[in-house]
Amino acid sequence: MRVKKLAFILAAVITISILGGCAKNGTADISATAAQKKFTIVTSFYPMYVATMNVAKDIDGVQVINLTKPQTGCLHDYQLTPQDLITLERADAFVVNGAGMEAFLDDAVKQRKNLKIVEASKGIELLKDKSGEYNAHVWVSVSNAIVQVRNISDQLSLINSDNAQKYRNNANLYITKLEELKQQMHVATHSLKKRDIITFHEAFPYFAKEFNLNIVAVIEREPGTAPSAKELANIIDTVKKTKVKALFAEPQYSQTAAQAIAKATGAKIYSLDPLVTGNSGGNVYDDYIRTMKANLKTLVKALS
Numbered sequence: 001m002r003v004k005k006l007a008f009i010l011a012a013v014i015t016i017s018i019l020g021g022c023a024k025n026g027t028a029d030i031s032a033t034a035a036q037k038k039f040t041i042v043t044s045f046y047p048m049y050v051a052t053m054n055v056a057k058d059i060d061g062v063q064v065i066n067l068t069k070p071q072t073g074c075l076h077d078y079q080l081t082p083q084d085l086i087t088l089e090r091a092d093a094f095v096v097n098g099a100g101m102e103a104f105l106d107d108a109v110k111q112r113k114n115l116k117i118v119e120a121s122k123g124i125e126l127l128k129d130k131s132g133e134y135n136a137h138v139w140v141s142v143s144n145a146i147v148q149v150r151n152i153s154d155q156l157s158l159i160n161s162d163n164a165q166k167y168r169n170n171a172n173l174y175i176t177k178l179e180e181l182k183q184q185m186h187v188a189t190h191s192l193k194k195r196d197i198i199t200f201h202e203a204f205p206y207f208a209k210e211f212n213l214n215i216v217a218v219i220e221r222e223p224g225t226a227p228s229a230k231e232l233a234n235i236i237d238t239v240k241k242t243k244v245k246a247l248f249a250e251p252q253y254s255q256t257a258a259q260a261i262a263k264a265t266g267a268k269i270y271s272l273d274p275l276v277t278g279n280s281g282g283n284v285y286d287d288y289i290r291t292m293k294a295n296l297k298t299l300v301k302a303l304s
Helices: 002-036 046-055 082-089 105-111 142-159 161-190 205-210 229-242 256-265 284-303
Strands: 039-043 062-066 093-096 117-119 196-199 214-218 246-249 268-271
Touching: 039 046, 046 062, 046 093, 046 142, 046 161, 046 284, 082 105, 093 142, 117 142, 142 161, 142 205, 161 284, 196 229, 205 214, 214 229, 229 256, 246 256, 246 284, 256 268, 268 284
Parallel strands: 039 062, 039 093, 093 117, 196 214, 196 246, 246 268
Antiparallel strands: none
16 A cells, blocks of 8 residues: 555656646747747838848847849839738838838738838928929938938837837947948038039939039939930930030949930940949948948049
């Protein structure tokens, strides 16, 4: 009888130990699952991706995914793909430029009505083109890029409050770098002898406004839409009358029209990059600053 009693006690102890172990392992599994849950930020295109990567830099559990391929360029006519919709299903927040840049935004919201939208251009005064439409290329101005970084940080802090202070700290560090870039660019462009330029398309009005440049003509109002023979003749006439010697094309698009103008007028073609297609092989965190420094170097060379 005593042996049976001891056996029963031993079995009970073993059972309790096993159950205790199971409970502990179960808690660990739950904790591991919680730890693995990520806050996923999706960005609309490359300039927003660069800004958001800096705001979310090195924050555990936060991942940033760019929706469109860098080669997409500007998003005027972009159509959402099935893969894009799958990506947006994973999003806890969707960072967009706004100001009309993402024409597909309404479709995205229809697909996910509860999607948290972070509008980077919020509060920025928008410029209008000759047709009366708002220009969405606000990030090409360094001052506006600073506002966008702050907007992204503030709005992400509300959506993902657990990481609010980290977003703000990262934003402050990046804004310090952007302020240094802005100062450097203003100093370098202050004494430029020439101010008149011709650009490839409507990507640079904010850039021109910030650095006191005068865009006397735009080669292509819409990317990929070549100027008509009459438009081309008018631009050539403008170049001859104003004696503009700098034509600024963009690396993302064909230079055929710019070459025709250069041949007819003797003007020289330079390249300014609005960063819409990325900088292959570089550190994504520094892409905006690196691209703007390259644009500054080109600008000084062309207009000094």
